Amino acid sequence: MHFNYHFLKFLCPALETRFLGAEIVECFSQNKDELIIGLTLDKNDLFIQANLLPSISCLAFPEDFKRGKRNTVSLFPDLIGQKVKSINPISFERAFVISLESGDSIVFKLHGTRSNLLFYKSEEHLPYKIFRNELKDDWSIRTKDLAKNLDLSKENFEALEGNASKFLPTLGKIPREWLKQRGYIESNLEEKWGLLQELLDMLESPLFTIIESGNEHNLSLLPEENSVFQTADPIAAINTLFRYIVVIQAFQREKQHWFKIFEDQKKKSNNYIQKTTEKLQNLESEISPAQLADVIMANLHQIERNSEEVTLFNFYTNQDQLVKLKRGVSPQMFAENLYRKSKNRKIELDQLYQNLEDKENLLVKIEELLDQLNTITDFRALKAFVKEHNLISQEKEKQEQVPFKRFDVEGFEVLVGKSAKSNDEMLRYFAWKEDLWLHAKDVSGSHVIIKFKSGMKFPKTVIERAAELAAYYSKNKSETLAAVMYTPVKFVRKVKGSPAGAVMVDKESVVMVPPIGPKE
Numbered sequence: 001m002h003f004n005y006h007f008l009k010f011l012c013p014a015l016e017t018r019f020l021g022a023e024i025v026e027c028f029s030q031n032k033d034e035l036i037i038g039l040t041l042d043k044n045d046l047f048i049q050a051n052l053l054p055s056i057s058c059l060a061f062p063e064d065f066k067r068g069k070r071n072t073v074s075l076f077p078d079l080i081g082q083k084v085k086s087i088n089p090i091s092f093e094r095a096f097v098i099s100l101e102s103g104d105s106i107v108f109k110l111h112g113t114r115s116n117l118l119f120y121k122s123e124e125h126l127p128y129k130i131f132r133n134e135l136k137d138d139w140s141i142r143t144k145d146l147a148k149n150l151d152l153s154k155e156n157f158e159a160l161e162g163n164a165s166k167f168l169p170t171l172g173k174i175p176r177e178w179l180k181q182r183g184y185i186e187s188n189l190e191e192k193w194g195l196l197q198e199l200l201d202m203l204e205s206p207l208f209t210i211i212e213s214g215n216e217h218n219l220s221l222l223p224e225e226n227s228v229f230q231t232a233d234p235i236a237a238i239n240t241l242f243r244y245i246v247v248i249q250a251f252q253r254e255k256q257h258w259f260k261i262f263e264d265q266k267k268k269s270n271n272y273i274q275k276t277t278e279k280l281q282n283l284e285s286e287i288s289p290a291q292l293a294d295v296i297m298a299n300l301h302q303i304e305r306n307s308e309e310v311t312l313f314n315f316y317t318n319q320d321q322l323v324k325l326k327r328g329v330s331p332q333m334f335a336e337n338l339y340r341k342s343k344n345r346k347i348e349l350d351q352l353y354q355n356l357e358d359k360e361n362l363l364v365k366i367e368e369l370l371d372q373l374n375t376i377t378d379f380r381a382l383k384a385f386v387k388e389h390n391l392i393s394q395e396k397e398k399q400e401q402v403p404f405k406r407f408d409v410e411g412f413e414v415l416v417g418k419s420a421k422s423n424d425e426m427l428r429y430f431a432w433k434e435d436l437w438l439h440a441k442d443v444s445g446s447h448v449i450i451k452f453k454s455g456m457k458f459p460k461t462v463i464e465r466a467a468e469l470a471a472y473y474s475k476n477k478s479e480t481l482a483a484v485m486y487t488p489v490k491f492v493r494k495v496k497g498s499p500a501g502a503v504m505v506d507k508e509s510v511v512m513v514p515p516i517g518p519k520e
Helices: 005-019 138-142 156-159 175-181 187-203 234-283 287-298 331-374 379-388 389-397 420-429 460-472
Strands: 025-029 034-041 044-052 057-060 084-089 095-100 105-109 116-120 208-213 216-220 226-231 309-313 319-324 406-409 412-417 436-440 448-450 482-488 509-512
Touching: 005 084, 005 095, 005 234, 044 234, 057 234, 116 331, 175 187, 208 234, 226 234, 234 331, 234 379, 234 482, 287 309, 287 319, 287 331, 331 436, 379 389, 406 460, 412 420, 412 460, 420 460, 436 460, 448 460, 460 482
Parallel strands: none
Antiparallel strands: 025 034, 034 044, 044 057, 084 095, 095 105, 105 116, 208 216, 208 226, 309 319, 406 412, 412 448, 436 448, 436 482, 482 509
16 A cells, blocks of 8 residues: 555645655666655755665665666756655545745656656646656656545445445455455445445554565555554655565565475476386386397308398296297398397486486485575675575576577587577577588488687597587487587578578588486
């Protein structure tokens, strides 16, 4: 209710007492949608702090405010040197006006997410300047049009059939909830009138309470049992609310934000560990292709030429086994393919075990971060925690909409395209002629870029690791060894009309590497 007309009726007289005759000496902003007006009266500094962010709209009237040395801009130069003549609420509206001795005026329009400050010249009916320029409709607001003349007679109440929202639209959420809890909706007309009069009596009492609901803090003009602050001073009330909303509540939201990120990571890590463990158990329980290859090679003399299946004794299981061969492939070549498949299976198992270990280590780290976060009680400690663990840059990396995966290899930035279309986009917008381009040879796959570092040659180990990624993100992923070509980006060109991801390479070198993916 801090922007409610019923509160502004108390706030404005208190503000007028404090600011009457004060001279405006500065008006500036150093945060988005935050306006500071500095005044002086009898050599004392006074301030109006308006935070008009759509997510957090609130006012404060601090006795001291330190202007930053950087990232600050002066605003409303016409206000400088002007003196306050009066401060009044606008009738039945979430707004109040500061009248200046020159005849100019400042209107604080406190409409939640559309809150704004409007500056009027004395001879003009429409705003001369506004603070939040994106609120285009505010340019057509006339101060006199904001004021409302409500008929609060019992006759009008009865004519509206006891509809409290139509009778008194300024009530706000907390008073309406008070009526609802006392059975207003089910009551007859006379009972409704009685409840409404009781509510209005309380709204006329100068008692201001800050209550906490979940992670939010609100100002109430009603008697509240569970309050975090209570006062008869409206300025003290709104200053305290500002501290809760802008500082404490913002801290709680920021802390909860990181809690959610870590809990999501924890959930994903647990899911990955579970699925990978199951996959490993299945792979380990399967008979190795190398065993079948051994059986074939040990019994070559029993396999007739062009046979498509044969029953052989499996000395691993001590049982006869039906072996299906591939048409057109000799038993020796079939066995060789099985040996290759077994090697690839071994590479896959090693990679899965490594990934599983990395995820388990990550899970331990997440638990440690959650424990640390749980002990943090203020913004300074939270900012230090975020900085220490480099969380901002990591989050930006995830949110950044780019067509590639990003890896760090010995200090070199390596980019891997996400799709054929992404390959084109990466090559066009994110690669420079000095960068090194890699791609699995003669098969479809991701483009890989090693970003050039001034004055440094690409180390062989970096090229090989990037080549392993190029092989892994290609059709050769399951091979034991794969050929990967590489060349400076200046030798790679896109032919007009060619399919997505297709390029022409004028000059290339080739390296043979095993396909190895990223460590999870």
